[in-house]
Amino acid sequence: MIRVNWRRELQFWMFQLAGWSIWIVMLVLRDMTFVPSEYLLGRVSVFVVDALIGMALTTVLRYLYRAVWEAAVTIRVLAVFGGCWLASQAWRPIKVLITDSDFGSSVDLTDYGWATISVWLPVSMSLLLIWSVLYFFLKYYQLFQSEKEKSLRSESLAHEAQLRMLRYQLNPHFLFNTLNAISTLILVQSTDQANAMVTRLSKFLRYSLEHDPLDKVSLDHEISSLNLYLDIEKVRFEERLHVEYDLESDTRQAQVPSMLLQPLVENAIKYAIARSESGGTIWITASRCQKDKLCITVADDGPGASDHPTSIGVGLKNIRDRLQEMYGDKFMLVSSPREPRGFQVTVVMPYEIR
Template sequence: MLPTSLIMLPSHPFWRREIQFWIFQLIGWSLWIALLVLRDLTFIPREYILERVLVFLVDASIGIVLTTGLRHLYRAVWDFNMALRLIAVVLGCWAASQAWRPIKWLITDSDFGSTVDLIGYGWATFSQWMPVSMTLLLIWSVLYFFLKYYHLFQREKQKSLRSEALAHEAQLRMLRYQLNPHFLFNTLNAISTLIMVQSNDQANSMITRLSKFLRYSLEHDPFDKVDLLHEIESLNLYLHIEKVRFEERLTVHFEVPSELEDALVPSMLLQPLVENAIKHAIARSESGGTIWIQAELCQNDKLCITVADNGPGGSDHPTSTGVGLKNIRDRLQEIYGEAYQLGSSPRKPKGFQVTVTIPYEQG
């Protein structure tokens, strides 16, 4: 069978199916002629081969016409139940073989076809009721239905894959857009407070940084991967907003080697991790605290990114609850499958840390 991927076909499904049908028709009947010629070469003198090939070509052309008619019949009964389709196949092949028989007689009796006994070639029987012509047409019909069902299976498979991909995309987009509400509500409340105490400059600065951060978060598709340096720059937009809220209570340290700045990570990966640390470490402490953001190469060519804090920590730290972390886990699952890890642990002497391990890719 000739791979259809090697054939340049029109994009319209109807013309693609038509061209495929005729390609398989020509290939199949050409193989039938080749088999007859190979058989002749074993006992027919070479000087008669060309004449016989021409006769076989004419006979195969009749077969192409008849099987094209069978194709229209099978299309007409395609929506019927299986029993009626089987009846249509048997009766159709029998009628086509009956129509073929007198044509073979005419060709054999003519001067053109006198070198070949087409009746013996095409009408010899395996039994008293099953001629070779009908057997050949039944084989053609089986191949036709096989290819038909194969194309239907491939079409349904593509639909299923497309539906699954759209579902994953919708889920990933939903997860992505759930990452910001908690931060957004806190920021709007902080802006409201600044306006109430007439700190207009700070409120204006906060609104400007918020608009830049939201623009970045909306510009990047949840499927996008960005280099780590770009992700850190966007994270700094978020941190500047939080520093307006917490002022000197919030300290952030980055430990990212320059050789890892071009490593690819999912966009908006760090912000919910840092937001989680601020919510459960900095906000709970009157004196504030420190957040560390570290990136390094781990074993097996993995990129490990750790967000740690020196907050209260403890066994009650919500490491697997809350929308932010849950969505990160689900999002990483959608992007990397099983090739990721999201782990958390206490940090000594105090605090907590979350580590994301993903395949190392360079931008």
């Protein structure tokens, strides 16, 4: 908050100096057409003093406008006209004093050599009104920008919160099955296997919690984390679970959302491997399907589309929502039967290298 106030204060004084400097330059340019050059420097000095007084008076107006900022529109309008009129009346005798002195005797500061618009609206009054209009315009513009930043920040935080929520919806069935498998190993006194499984589970959970949902990791890194998950599942399914990789060399360093593959593989294990007494195979492939696109496919040789509720699966829905938040409309998530049997899910996303 202090930083914002300091920035606004700095902006105000920058506009003050710029605005009054422009006013001085306008008067000097006007005088250059008819004032001899030897008198020009003296007149410039008078204009600078007059501008400094105008700067002081408009600073007082600024505090007046800030005091009535929350008031009704009528009060603010009256404050503008009343404040400008009082400031111009206070400015006029100072101008007369400068004009009557030896310092500014050659300069008419009362109306700067221009005719007044009317008896009630001299040039000084007009100048202060113009300053006031510019002040309110810039003030409202700053407020608009501030509200826009707040809106964007709120939207960003909402998206991040949604991604975090989606990210941490780890399938409870996986934890239940893993803990049940560890319990079984302990009962049959396979302590080494149980210890190894606990170690793998802790590593996998640590990875899933440490990586932010907005993080992108290399495909190689993602495969490493997936192997932690698969090592756990292989304890349960043993020889029934086979996994084969086919990754093109230029895809290994491609950036993908962290924890992208695990829900897809979990889906294949749940609906293909676990339902077959002989188990099955899961294929994970990655390729450059287009020059600027990365295609990743997770396929299985299970019973096929009839046993894959991909439209309602929480894991796949979360993936779709995460990709939507991260890539907008620049991704595709396609599920389809695999020939001659099985099911596959393909993710198409922008090809990015860190």
